[in-house]
Amino acid sequence: MPVYEAVIGLEVHAQLRTESKLFCACSTRFGQEPNTNVCPVCTGMPGTLPVLNARAVELAATMALAVGCRVNNRNVFARKNYFYPDLPLGYQISQFDLPLAEGGAVTIDAGAGPRTVGITRIHMENDAGKSIHSQADNASFVDLNRAGTPLIEIVSEPDMRSPEEAEAYLRALHGIVTWLGICDGNMEEGSFRCDANVSIRPVGQQELGTRTELKNMNSFRNVRRAIAYEIARQEDLLADGGAVVQQTRLFDADKGVTHAMRGKEEAHDYRYYPDPDLLPVEIPQAMIDALGAALPELPAARRARFETALGLPAEAAAALTAERALSDYFEAAVAAYAEPRKVANWMLSEMLRRLNDTGATVADCALAPEGFAAIVRMVEQGAVSQKSGRDMFAALFSAGGDPEAYAREHGLAQVSDSGALEAAVDAVLAANPAEVEAYRAGKTKLMGFFVGQIMRATKGQANAKLLNEILAARLG
Template sequence: MAQYEAVIGLEVHAQLKTKSKLFCSCSTQFGKEPNSNVCPVCTGQPGSLPVLNRRAVEYATKMALAIGCTVNERSIFARKNYFYPDLPMGYQISQFDLPIAEHGKVDIDVDGAKKTIGVTRIHMENDAGKSVHSQADNASYVDLNRAGTPLIEIVSEPDMRSPEEAVAYLRCLHSILLYLGICDGNMEEGNFRCDANVSIRPVGQEEFGTRAELKNMNSFRNVQRAIAYEISRQEDLLDDGEAVVQETRLFDADKGVTRSMRGKEEAHDYRYFPDPDLVPLVLDHDWVEELRAGLPELPAARRARFIEQYGLPESDAELLTGDRALADYFEKTVDAYDQPKKVCNWISTDILRMVNECGGSIASCGLAPEEFATLVRIVDEGVINQKVGKNVLGELFAEGGDPEAYVKDKGLVQISDTSALETAVDEVIADNPSEVEAFRGGKTKLMGFFVGQVMRKTKGQANPKLVNQILADKLK
């Protein structure tokens, strides 16, 4: 029996997909020349005044509504004071005692066990810049293009008890953000990132243990690895009679370990106070309700509908609805060819394999849903066999095209003419007398050999079902 129980809470930062920054009109475009997307406001020049981005407020409110938060119709921006080279103002504009939203929840499923994770709050804030350290130059540089980009921070309750639960919660938030279209979710570019607060306590103890905050986790896998390592590290400390120190630790992905970075700050260390340059944010009740009414179908609801409407197993429905674009692709394909299970099978194996090889997004697939539906249909109808169908998919995946026209143009149409197949079968039997004798002597596994020879002779175009039937008759 386990001696300790982990207690995990996540602080998720999601960059909102606005065209301009939170308090100025500078572009949020990624990858521009360093320090080109800047102005007096986001570089903290004296006398410059912030102006709040309405779209960012809309996006933050949508996320709050999507996870069942209470939206505060009055919230206050505060200054979070700390010094770091990539924070030119000397403070971050955030929200503290009165955020935009509070008290939400997210439902997760880990290995069939369902659980609700509480969300303490969502608050808005602007991002810091980026420090770039060059060993070659023995110098550090600061790029302020990201300074001032709009973020929401989603703070969970300490309700998670395993790395798997933490990742399930994180994936759920990620999926909701993408469904809402308010964040692009790119973890490598820092548009979706999280810090994890991890502690352990003896099983049965109510009081929380001393926590460590983990940073520098840029993938779901690394979140799981970092939390798992930290739990093990803290267990070893307690087993050795040592104390866990409250601190911030960085995850080293190459070595799979966490390393101490600094002592963990508390709220009073930041000397929060209301920002005197920003009036309280007051939301119109009718506007909030209009946003609520306009929310799209969210992942959990869509998953339930896929199970009910299309008769899919829960695992398939979860796979398809985890990505809004993938779910849309599935539904458009089924609209064109009403065979949901067969379409799902193709997507979950061949399509997703090719998507992963091309970078992990269904957007890399140039085959339109209607074209894909045609491919699935002509395989079902026996125009081409499954093997040829997979080859055609590989050929058309990137650029698209009409599969029906393609197979005719390439001469790939399946041979279902019985007389033509009988000729090929007779030739194979004549060419392999010893195998025929062995088969008739009881080595029936040789049937696969004969089918393979016929397929080779017909360049893979023979109808395998008919080939098997003809061989069975002729090899009696």
């Protein structure tokens, strides 16, 4: 029985973050009442003409440059013909022979070392509407608010060999589009989604197997699950002497299975031809150069710099570059207190815990990065205790303010004066002679008792490290 390998390619759709649609002035805002963000252009009324959104072109080209694509100075919109109730034009405006950009690559690491996934092309297109099927009403409804929303489709080469690699690639793209701010990346709302092309072939064979296209995957986890199921399904089919049929399949997240939706279309089935209502898009080289020069430091480059220049462990660097706002906040905090590892430890514990527990974002944090750095510095220098530092962060996260002033107002200053601590230690030991004798006889667990008594006497403000040193010396 042959051993098979998977061959996987992804078609990723990202909704461009524009105020208006691709070919009209209707709003792209999500969650509005059905069929309110519509006009004669996006609903396909006879006699209407599309007008291209220039901002969408800029955002699309920015993404193409970020992944190393060649942006074509001349690209053409085409009509992709098919019928569906939520497609009011009767065709989708997309690109075919002359797309926005070609080439490019993304480097991923799914645990087996770095791997490069090629990008075939990136093209612009408008989205369809949404069909809503109601069993209660025994009817179907169409909401055209999304119709005409600007998208880019990022088509990969079939370079991925496992569900884990596909997930890593999708996460990498998601990280880039959100880092650049060209897409909000919300998978539940459909502004970032993908289809997967999956086939298998005997290991060593160059010829590709028959592929299926998987749809209806609305999370990173479900992309991995759907692909894993489809690989196993195709292997079982071939092992039983059957043949894989080229088709589109839907993923059922509740059951964890895929099922056939329709036969897979080829390009000729859509009868592409240039859209006669839209002129070819001419992008000046000067504009492409300017967009390239304006690109920020991207997640992979910043992650590498955090490891090499700041000395952060790989996992910490990856976590701190998962989101641009978090990464920028960390950098600003390190600029205020040049102890990257200590600041990183607090970011990955206190900050991320707060964000995860409350559902807040970094933008919701009223404490300036400099204030966050001040809390870390005060704890590290012994000005306040670790607990007081955590309490200060919790209080100032939403309120903002000066941590040093807060510590003074709330009496959080840590007692680090050795003379004052020695006096407190001596007083507690003198008041508990039986416990001192028991400790010296071998009951060393009583150390916690002494620490607790002294902390109570100093209202919890004793410097724990200095306190333990003095206690150890006194108890012998």
